[in-house]
Amino acid sequence: MKDVYMDNAATTQVKKEVVESMIPYFTENYGNPSSIYKKGRNSKKALDESRDLVARTLGATSREIYFTSGGSESDNWAIKGVAFGNKDKGNHIITTKIEHHAVLHTCEYLERNGFNVTYLDVDKYGMINLDDLKNAINDNTILITIMYANNEVGTIQPIKEIGKIAKENNIYFHTDAVQVIGNIEIDVDELGVDLLSLSAHKFYGPKGIGALYIRKGVKLHPYIHGGAQERNRRAGTENVALIVGLAKALELAYEDLESHNKYLIRLRDRLINGIMDRISNVKLNGHIEKRLPGNVNISIEFIEGEALLLSLDMAGIAASSGSACTSGSLDPSHVLLAMGLPHEIAHGSLRLSLGDFNSEEEVDYVIENLTKIVQRLRDMSPLYENVKGDN
C-alpha cells in the first residue's frame, strides 16, 4: 500500500545523515561530558561543537544556547524561569490565544500561582494586532511570549515588530520558534528576541531534544536543578547523541534552506489548488502569504475531522486535524476557534504538512483520494443532505 506521510508539522523522519551522526555517541564515544578523561573530553567536544553550530545558525553566541528535552521543556523553562525570576519586577505576562499548549498551559499554571496573563486575540488569518499588544502592556508586564509561526495554520507573526515593542518597554520577549526552525533564516539580534525555543524533531532531527536560546543577561531561574551541566542552568547528564543529531539536522536544514522552501511552496500550492479545484465548500485556514512553506490547513464543510483522518489512513495517507476526536477531548482546535471559525467548521479541519521527503506524485495521490473520501463522508452526512436540498 501507499505510504504518504504528510504530517511533518507533527514530527519528521530523521534524516539518514543525522542517524549516522548520532550512532558513534551511543557506541564508542559514550563518555560523560563532565568527565576529565579522554572519553569524557570527546563527548564534551561534540557538545561544544554542537552548541557552536546552533549558536552560529541563530546569530547567537555559544554561551546563550542551552539544550533541553524538547520544545515543551524549552517553553516551560523560558516562561516559568522568567516569571519566577522576575517576580520582584511584576507579575503580568502577555501571550496569544493561539499558542501551543506548552505555552498556554504553562501560562494557565502561572495564573494559578499569582500571575496575570493577557491572551491576545488574533484576526481571521491568525495574526495578532500590534496595537492590541501595545495596549496590553502595563507596568507589571515582565514577559511577552508569542509564537513565531503557528503549528496548525502556519501563520507567521511579525516577530521583529514585536521585538521592537518589547525592547522599547524593557520587557523580555520569548518566542516559540519550534515550527520555524529549518524553514526561515533566523537572527536573534535582528529579531530582538530574548528567548527562543526550538525542537529537533520538527526539522528531521530526533524527538526528545531541543534548545532554548537565552540572551546574555536575561534573568531566569534554572528549571532542572542538580549538576553543573549547561553552565549550572539545566542539570542532567547531557543527551550527547541527540544533541549531535540536533546540530546535524540544523546544519542540513540551513545548508539548502532556499531550495527546501521553493520545493515545499511548489508542492503546497499544487496541493491547495488541487483541493480547491476538486472539492466544494472548502476553505483555506491561515494567512495566504505569511505562512509556513509546508502548511496546508483547510476546513471541509459537513464532515468531521477524525472520520476524515481514519479514511485517509486507510488510503495510506498520514495527516492531522484540529478536531475534537483526535486528541481525546471534545473541543475543536483552540487555534481555529480563536480565528473565528464556528465549531462545526473547525471540526472538519484538515492539516496536511509537507516535508522534504514528499513528492509531486504524492500530492496528486492525496488530492485524488481526498476528493473521493470527502464525497463518501458527505454522502453519509445529514448536514450535506440539507445543503444539497438547498441547491
Added chain:
Amino acid sequence: MKDVYMDNAATTQVKKEVVESMIPYFTENYGNPSSIYKKGRNSKKALDESRDLVARTLGATSREIYFTSGGSESDNWAIKGVAFGNKDKGNHIITTKIEHHAVLHTCEYLERNGFNVTYLDVDKYGMINLDDLKNAINDNTILITIMYANNEVGTIQPIKEIGKIAKENNIYFHTDAVQVIGNIEIDVDELGVDLLSLSAHKFYGPKGIGALYIRKGVKLHPYIHGGAQERNRRAGTENVALIVGLAKALELAYEDLESHNKYLIRLRDRLINGIMDRISNVKLNGHIEKRLPGNVNISIEFIEGEALLLSLDMAGIAASSGSACTSGSLDPSHVLLAMGLPHEIAHGSLRLSLGDFNSEEEVDYVIENLTKIVQRLRDMSPLYENVKGDN
C-alpha cells in the same frame, strides 16, 4: 593504547542490542505517538510496550510509569511536584546529606521557596540512622526523599525500613534509584516507595531518558505543562526511540541480574584487594557489605584526586574522583565529608566503578598502573615526605 573504562557509575556504554532496538524509531517508525494513523499507532505501541516492561520490572502497573529526560528531571519532578502539590498539608521535607545534587539542589531551591528541609546525617559508612529519621518527622512532613544507593561510595540504604516508617506516618516516600536499577531486584510495593527515579544511561541505555514511578493516588503537580502526553502529566512529544532503548536496556539488565552481580562482585573484590595489598595508606570508603556490586571508592592519602585522574587517563584508564578540581568547585565531595572524612583525605579519593564490559585483565592493569602512579605522585607530595620522616 589501552582503553579501560572504569567509570560506569558516571555513565555506561550503550549495549549493541539497545542501539539496534532504537534505530528503527529514527528511520522508519518515526510517527508521533499522538497521531491517529498507522505510523503514529506504531510509535504508540512501542511506547506502551516499553512502559509495560518498565512497570513489570518494578512491580508496578503501566499507568504508574512516566518517562522523563533522565534522573535529574525525575528527581526534580518528584520532589517539587509533591512539595507544591501538597503545600496545604505541610512544608517539611526530609532527605539526607549524601543525596545526588539533583535532589540536594532541588531541596535547597524549595528552602528558598517556603519549605523546610531536614538533611539527615550519615555514619562513617554512609548509612542513615532510622531513629534520626523517626525523630525528624513532624506534623508538617509531606515527603521523605532518600536515595537507594549512593553514586559515589555505593552504600545501600535500608529502603524497606524507611518505606515502613513513611507509611506509618502517612508521608510520601521518594527514592532516587538511579544507581540501583540494573543492579538490584526491585519491587515498589515490597519497598513501600511512592515515587522512584531511574535513568537509562546507568544501565547500558542511552543518556537523556529516564522514568519516574508514581504510585497510583499520589498527589503531585505536573512538571512540564503542555500536550496531553504521559496521561497529561508530562508534556512533550515522546522520545520514542530512547524510550524503546531504555526498555531494552532494562530488559537485558534484569535478564541476567545474578550473573551480572556475581561477575561485578568478583572483579570488585579483586580490585579492592589488589589495591589494598599494593598501596599503603589507603582506605575503602562506603559500606563493606551493603554496597553496589561495581563500586570501589578509596581514599589515597597524600595525593590529590585530579592529579590521579589525569595520570590514570594517560595510562588509558577512565575513573572519577570526589575531589575539588574535577567539578570546577573547590570543595571536595559532600558525600565523603558527610561521612566524616577530613578534607585532605577526601581530596585524594578515587572511584573506580566496574561494569559488564570490564575484564579481570583490566582490573589487573588498573592495579598495576595505579600503584605506579600513586608512588610517582607521592614522591612529589610534601605531605608524604613528612610521613616518610615519621617512620
Added chain:
Amino acid sequence: MYSEKVMDHFTNPRNVGEIEDADGIGQVGNAKCGDIMKIYLKIENDIIVDIKFKTFGCGSAIASSSMATELIKGKTINEALKLTNKAVAEALDGLPPVKMHCSVLAEEAIKSALKDYSEKSGVIIEELKDFEPKEDHH
C-alpha cells in the same frame, strides 16, 4: 485505537441513507459538538422493517450508527427500546472511553425516531413518554 469491528463498520457502514416516506425520523447531537446522528425508520405491525442512518461525526459515531441499525433491523419496537448504548459498544468489541458518548448518541437517535413514529402514528410508546435526548448539548 479502534477494534476491527469498529473499523469494519466505519469502512463499510450498513444501512446508510435515507427513507423517503419514513414513519419515524430522529436526530440527535449537534454540529458544534462534532456529531449528529439521524435515523429513519419504516415500521410495519410493530416491526422495524427498514432503517437507515446519516451521521456527521467521528469514526466511532459512524460505526455506532451502523451497528445500532443492524441490531434493531427486523426487531419489534419493544426489542428496539431495550437497545442500550452499552450493547452497541459491546457489539463493536468496545469503544475507547472518550468515545462512549457515540454509542449513547446511537441509542438516543433510535429512541428519538421511535418517539417521532409514536407521535406521527398515534401508537403510544409508554417508555418514551418523557424521553429527551441528553446528548444534544455536551
Added chain:
Amino acid sequence: MYSEKVMDHFTNPRNVGEIEDADGIGQVGNAKCGDIMKIYLKIENDIIVDIKFKTFGCGSAIASSSMATELIKGKTINEALKLTNKAVAEALDGLPPVKMHCSVLAEEAIKSALKDYSEKSGVIIEELKDFEPKEDHH
C-alpha cells in the same frame, strides 16, 4: 581542558624534589583546600642556583610549580620577585579560570621561600617585608 604545556609539565615536571641544605624554604596552601606547594632554594651571590619543589595538588598545581621553578632558576632574587602568577599561567599557555589560583600559589610559594632566605641569611629583601601568602586559606 588543559593546554599541552600544562600536560607536559604535569607529566614531566621539572625540578621535583628537595634540597637538603636549602637556603630558603617556602610552603603555602593547605591540605584542606587540596593543594600545598613547597619550594626549596639554593642561593649564591643573589642568584638562584638551584630550586626544587614538592606539590600536593591537582594537575595545574603541579604544572604551575614546575613552570615557576623553571622560570626563575638561574635568575637573580630581584628577577624572581618580579615573577607574577599571570606570567606562570601564560608560560603554560593558559590555565582554566577555576585553576588560576594554582598559579597564585606558585608565585606565593616562591616569595615565601625568598622571605625565609631573607630571614635566615639576614639579606634584606625590601619587597617582602610585609609579605603574607594569601592562598593559605581559600
